[in-house]
Amino acid sequence: MLLILIILFFNSPEPANISYNAFLEEVRSGHIEEVHIHGSRVEARDVRGHKYIFYKPNNPDFIPFLRRYLVKIYLEGEPRGIPFWGWILLGGVLVGVLFLIFNRRPVSFPSQFFSFVRSRARLIRPEEVKVSFQDVAGVEEAKEELREVVEFLKDPHKFTRLGGRMPKGILLVGPPGTGKTLLARAIAGEAGVPFFSISGSDFVEVFVGVGAARVRDLFVQAKKYCPCIIFIDEIDAVGRHRMAAAGGGHEEREQTLNQLLVEMDGFESQDGIVVIAATNRPDILDPALLRPGRFDRRVEVPPPDLRGREAILRVHARRIPLAPDVDLAVVAKSTPGFTGADLANLLNEAALLAARQGKDRVDMEDIERAKDKILLGRERKGIIITEEEKQLAAYHEAGHALIAYLLPGVDPIYKVSIIPRSRTLGVLQQLPIDERHVYPRDYLIKKIMILLGGRVAEEYVFGQASTGAGDDLEKAVEIARKMVCEWGMSDNLGPLVFPSGDYLGHIARGCFDMRGYSEETARKIDKEVENIVRKCYEKDRELLGKHIKYLHILAETLLEEETLDGETLKKLLSDLEPLKNGVFPG
Structure with a gap:
């Protein structure tokens, strides 16, 4: 702010250019109030405060002409600018500002400039995670397999005393909408440990080496919060199979994958960090990513069966008032192939339909109409059919x-x-x-x-x-x-x-x-x-x-x-x- 005030004080706005003949017309009309003459350069100000600048010809009648119309004349008026002491003050202000910035944040200038190499993972602390295994239904086998990981995180000594070690990585595999991300959040909620969430696409950039730097930074941050969980959603974006040289692979993506492999199981790998990844394309992942020591466990998260769909419906129906005629068992039976996300969307659409009609509760008719809308599309009432x-x-x-x-x-x-x-x-x-x-x-x-x-x-x-x-x-x-x-x-x-x-x-x-x-x-x-x-x-x-x-x-x-x-x-x-x-x- 001080810098801006100095510039505004010492630098007046640049006057507008005006021709010599136009200036003479302004004088004759009585609009010009004063002029400052510095050699051939003339600065004029009119009665409205507007400033003009022009270069006068060598005319001896110019000054008498101005006096005839009572114009104030200032000879050899120097244009104002920033004096020497002003530049000293300006330099001192800049040095002080830089000192305050780098004294408060002891980070080198290059790291400030290349801040985009830092990881974009979002840290979710244990008190922020509101999801537990009770909020996950329809995948009981997956939950049972993941409960052991929760026990590892809660009490590692229980398993390490017999020579065991905590699994380095868990790969959640299943179609879209089956609850892979929800399972990962539930593990963090049950274990009460910090949770780093990031997508596979957040690592890859157009600049070569940025993805690998972000992987390193992610694990550096995670080591400060051990034990903790790193969740990488859609890992196939960065973990695809590395092609042979003849195929011409994506160099940036492969460097990012190599760095992830080293961080998970390399010379400097540390226990206490569990990496959970989710994908619906396990067939295209690199074999080095799937070996023991990297992703030790592969947990299948399939679409729910009949009992699983009913359990999922009951979880999502907690916040929706249902009419007495709603039988969730019948709804589950009539929705084969629906995933957890599909069932949540079904109840949400039914609630919207009921609210549109001014109902206080969602009845079976609303659910049936919502299911028809999802499976077949909206009714075309305005269509004309012969x-x-x-x-x-x-x-x-x-x-x-x-x-x-x-x-x-x-x-x-x-x-x-x-x-x-x-x-x-x-x-x-x-x-x-x-x-x-x-x-x-x-x-x-x-x-x-x-x-x-x-x-x-x-x-x-x-x-x-x-x-x-x-x-x-x-x-x-x-x-x-x-x-x-x-x-x-x-x-x-x-x-x-x-x-x-x-x-x-x-x-x-x-x-x-x-x-x-x-x-x-x-x-x-x-x-x-x-x-x-x-x-x-x-x-x-x-x-x-x-x-x-x-x-x-x-x-x-x-x-x-x-x-x-x-x-x-x-x-x-x-x-x-x-x-x-x-x-x-x-």
Whole structure:
């Protein structure tokens, strides 16, 4: 502030330039009040305080002209500036400011300038962590395995007295939304130790060497708080497989990975720091990162099963008032494949829908509408559908429903609807009876037949297909190709596996040959996939041809009601006997 005052005091604003003729006009009009003449340089000030500058010609009548109009004249007026003592004062102020800065913070100037090499990890102290294992549900096996780490952090001597050592690293592996980050925070909350949180992408910069410096700084900070936890989210951003020289790897990322390997298990590694990392791509991580001494344990965090989903729903339902008709067991049963994040989002959407309608509690209808919105998209109430399109959608969904009703051993029908949504004009929902972990060939064949039922019904009734079956055909072909290539369910090709090629995984490992079989085998695979889909298609035509009456009944009812639940559908088809096993294409 003192520096600014000195400059403002000694340096007046620079006057505006004005031509000689314009200045004479200003004098004649009586606007000029005074002038300062220094050689040929003239500074003038008008009655409004504005300043002008110009260079006068060698004219002897200039001064008499000014006196004629009563202008004050100051000869040889020097322009003001900062005097010598002002520069001394300015230098003293700068020296004092620098002394205060570096005296209060004893850090060298280069480290101040390159402060971006410091770690961006956020330190969360034990009293700030509000999450415990009670807030984590649906991953009981992972929690049991991680409780041992908590005991290590609480009482290391209990294990080291017998020669054991604390694990250096724990790798949490699972799909997105399964609760890996929540588990890491729960470990810190249970153990009561400091928690450093950082993302893998925070290490890598455009400048080579910055990532490695940040890794070093992170572990230097962590050693001050031993025992503690370092959590690296999305470690695949920095821990990808190092490629061979021919591949031309990312030098900055590889230096960062090398530094992380040294810090976790090198000459200067210290006990008391547990590194927890999370990823959903363990297949592309470098082998050196996964060996014992680096990440000693690999904890799988899979999507929750039926009981896990119910437990997760109960955890998230603590803060949401639920109506008496809400049965979380039914909700868990109707949400197979949902992760913990999906279930939290489901209850949140239901609460928003209920609040929008002015309700005091969230009921089962709100949860069902929220689930339909998440799975199928929002209802398109403003869309205009012609009668032909509505009739086509009704027969399409009726074809799905009739095939699903006729085939034994499939998931029961939960709901069939022709209400337009963001991604579809209709939907068939099936509710699994039990949690499935393996799928027999017979079940997959029936799944393909149900997917093709809508397309077959369109062709059977209207004589031509439409674009509405595009998604069904894509899913049917995908299942058939996995049956042939991944699960060895082809009679002609035998129990063999033909990897389709994981592009990202192969590139990360420096391998560019993504297919391990010949062109002739590829043609056989395509032919076998075609045979499976075609046989299912022909069987659907046979079944719908025999029961065309019930197809019309379902379609006409859907046109009237728009939505049918499973019980209503059973009543409509009460006199139709489902098929027996052993009648499906081989």
